[in-house]
Amino acid sequence: MADTSVNRPSFIALSRRPWFWAWVASAAAYGATLLLIDGGGGIDLIQAALTFAAFSAIVGIGQMFVITLGPGNVDLSIPATMTLAATLSLKFMGGSAGLILPGLVVAVGVGFSAGVANYLLIRMLRIPPIIATLSASFLYQSLAIWSNRGLRIKPPQALSDFTTGTLLGVPNVALVGLAVALAAWVLLERSTFGRWISAFGQNERAARLSGVPVEMVRALTFIGSAVLAGFTGYLLASFSGGAALNMGTEYLLISIAVVVIGGCSIAGGYSNVPGIWGGALFMFLIVSMLNSYGLGAGFRLMITGAIIIGIVAAASGRDPQ
Amino acid sequence: MHFGAVRALDGVSLTIRPGECVGLIGHNGAGKSTAVNVINGGLTPTAGTVTYRTTGTGAASARAAGIRSVFQELSLCPNLTVEENLRIPQRDLTGPGWRRRARQRIADALDTVFPGHRLQPRMTVGDLTLAERQMVEIAIGFAEGAVPARLVILDEPTSSLDASIARQLLDHVRDFCNRGGAVIFISHMLGEVFDVATRIDVMKDGRITDSRPRNEFTQQGLIDAMGHVATAPAEARKETSAAERIGDEVLRTDEGLTARRGEIVGLSGLAGHGQAEALARFFLSRSKGRRHARHPEVVFVAGDRGRDGIMPLWSILRNATLTTLPALSRRGIVDREAEDRLGADWKKRIGIRTDNMNNPILSLSGGNQQKVLFARSLASTAPIVVMDDPMRGVDVGTKREAYEMIRAEAAKGRTFLWYSTETEEVCQCDRVFVFRNGRISAELTGDEIDEQHILAASFEMKEPAE
Incomplete structure (x- = not known):
């Protein structure tokens, strides 16, 4: 008796967390997949899930900050920025192990430049972010095509080993993704900047009148999203053995889906970091579950869509207070 | 009526008859807005009842009884036009030509309450100033509808109106009550309450502490009744x-x-x-x-x-x-x-x-x-x-x-x-x-x-x- 009276309130408190349903859904998808595969596959599945979810989580965190800014704020240039950063940085490194860190600087620099360009389009030309980032993404993608010319340049072996390797059984990229998430959590929940982003998303005018430097907040948020996209492109290309022109495509939908599944408000002002990881794991696990049940691609997409709708409905059905 | 640990209303008894204008006053958080929301059916009391001239309880029967509310927090939709905003409370405005009827009703109401106003029914509310938005909101409260307005609740109606517009409103309220309508007038501007009310009810900490015809109150008496010690002019x-x-x-x-x-x-x-x-x-x-x-x-x-x-x-x-x-x-x-x-x-x-x-x-x-x-x-x-x-x-x-x-x-x-x-x-x-x-x-x-x-x-x- 005493035991339940202690546990129940904390469970209720937990279930009211916005990220709760993303994690429940991930666990359910994991369990359902395990039913079909042998005992040894469980660990492999977790490792694969952590690895692929890490890529989604890193771009998702960038997208989350942008979406927190409120309606109309979304970064559609993430896929193209990933591709461009991956292409240029791998070309720069040319497979040489000595250039791994400078290559990272190139990737992050490409992301930074893309972020600045996005922001300038929004600020100077007063184009809505959704249009500005979409049109800019065509530019970035063209640059990537132009510089790539259909060649697939291999990453340095040491970098490739790092991105595919594990530490104590945990994939290295997952550790990187967790570190990014931790930093993002501190930024969102504990820092002045996080408060400013949330204030911006709730009421930009009121934030401005309360002394929040709104233009700086907007600039840093879009730059941050593009930097994370560039960084993810670098990691993903190294992981998959080279940059491909279509490598970013699926991350357009995923980066937005993980934000929504993670329980962040699409109307802005209200976000959380644990939900991004929960959503990222879910997006991988649901596909592997449907694969292991041997369903065709069309059916798989349909089920994925239906489940996302279900989670979002469940999450928004709960009382926000 | 309580929210969480805060008891907002505690044993409020209020009767409003046709032709009455009740001035409801009290300091912030005394429960005035909560009382209004109980009357118009927006909140369900945790104890006690609300009776209308129609049967039943809740927001629908309040509407059927001709109760209209004009809120302190402006409740218009800024992305809609003035006439479209009238459609929100007036659900009979449907079918072909509803815009024309809405335009007629809101224009009539504005002309009646605020003669000489410069508002057009097709203006988008977001482009209006605070005072104009408040005028629209008030006009919607008095506008002709499927159920005529019998009790209009005005919560701080003049807070962003200047003196001449406020005067027009007070004149209209008096006129409306003379024609058998009833008004609950909530205001922190005691002069206005004195001007327009036939009865004044004072609220304090969720109760009505005093209720008398207007002429039995003095301004100073009212301030004392509200529970703030009036200091000498500074x-x-x-x-x-x-x-x-x-x-x-x-x-x-x-x-x-x-x-x-x-x-x-x-x-x-x-x-x-x-x-x-x-x-x-x-x-x-x-x-x-x-x-x-x-x-x-x-x-x-x-x-x-x-x-x-x-x-x-x-x-x-x-x-x-x-x-x-x-x-x-x-x-x-x-x-x-x-x-x-x-x-x-x-x-x-x-x-x-x-x-x-x-x-x-x-x-x-x-x-x-x-x-x-x-x-x-x-x-x-x-x-x-x-x-x-x-x-x-x-x-x-x-x-x-x-x-x-x-x-x-x-x-x-x-x-x-x-x-x-x-x-x-x-x-x-x-x-x-x-x-x-x-x-x-x-x-x-x-x-x-x-x-x-x-x-x-x-x-x-x-x-x-x-």
Whole structure:
């Protein structure tokens, strides 16, 4: 008796967390997949899930900050920025192990430049972010095509080993993704900047009148999203053995889906970091579950869509207070 | 009726007959708005009943009984036009030609209540000024509909209207009651309540503590009944302290607005003649960049809380500390203990009525939300405070406290730029600029600051006859 009276309130408190349903859904998808595969596959599945979810989580965190800014704020240039950063940085490194860190600087620099360009389009030309980032993404993608010319340049072996390797059984990229998430959590929940982003998303005018430097907040948020996209492109290309022109495509939908599944408000002002990881794991696990049940691609997409709708409905059905 | 631990209403008994205009008064958080929401069916009482002339309970039967509410927090949809906003409460406006009928009804209502208004039913509400939006909201309350208006509840209807428009409304209310309608008139402006009410009910801490016909009350008696000790007029103190308080000029704008250190400068004139825009322009020009966030030169107290002030998703505490956040943080991380201390300090200093500063801001009544916005700005170190009609919907007692606080802050060397639609507030100022058509039409000082001079400067003397 005493035991339940202690546990129940904390469970209720937990279930009211916005990220709760993303994690429940991930666990359910994991369990359902395990039913079909042998005992040894469980660990492999977790490792694969952590690895692929890490890529989604890193771009998702960038997208989350942008979406927190409120309606109309979304970064559609993430896929193209990933591709461009991956292409240029791998070309720069040319497979040489000595250039791994400078290559990272190139990737992050490409992301930074893309972020600045996005922001300038929004600020100077007063184009809505959704249009500005979409049109800019065509530019970035063209640059990537132009510089790539259909060649697939291999990453340095040491970098490739790092991105595919594990530490104590945990994939290295997952550790990187967790570190990014931790930093993002501190930024969102504990820092002045996080408060400013949330204030911006709730009421930009009121934030401005309360002394929040709104233009700086907007600039840093879009730059941050593009930097994370560039960084993810670098990691993903190294992981998959080279940059491909279509490598970013699926991350357009995923980066937005993980934000929504993670329980962040699409109307802005209200976000959380644990939900991004929960959503990222879910997006991988649901596909592997449907694969292991041997369903065709069309059916798989349909089920994925239906489940996302279900989670979002469940999450928004709960009382926000 | 209670919300969480706060008991908002406690044994309220109220009967309203046709032809009556009940003035409902009380300090902030006394339960006036809650009582109204119980009457119109928006809230279900936790104990007790509400009876209408139709049967049943709840919002639908309140509507069927002809009960209309005009809220203190403006409830129009800014993206819709005036006529479209009428459609929201009037659900019989359907089928082909509903727009034409809506246009007719709202135009008639506006013409009746506010003769000479310049509103068009096709205007988008978001483009209207605060005063115009309030006029539309009031007109919707009185407009013809499937069920004629029998009881109209006006919650702070004149808070953003200037004197001449407010007078039109009071005339209409009197007329409406003479024709057998009933009105509940909630206002902090006691003069208006005296003017229009046939009976006055005083609320205090969720109860009706006094209910008498108007002529049995005096203004002073009312203030006493509301439970705030009325202090003697502060005019004398103002005069003595002003000379030593006021220092060198600290600001000068293109319009010709000037202010000196420690001075309380008022902006007056008819509502919507460019005062709010002048303040916003000045604020925005002086608050750019990152350095400003840490050491603000000027802070802003919003009067239009929903549009300019409140962060609706946040707690009271977070709302209160938004402006001071950079000062409360080290290396970009918020020091939450210091934040809690600041919150507790200001909760005590201006009496925010809540049991926990971590409650959502929207759990507070309008006047208490306004106090939080005051705290947000005054907690900063900024030498200039800009106030855009900050006393909307604030009760008499709180207002007096705010005057004291403003004067104390001015004595410490702060400069205040204070736009107000109420003459009483403007009279608290050391110097007053009267605006007309976006320009300064007069600068008043000392004994010139009174209603007569302000009105004279507000109106163009050679106005073409309409």
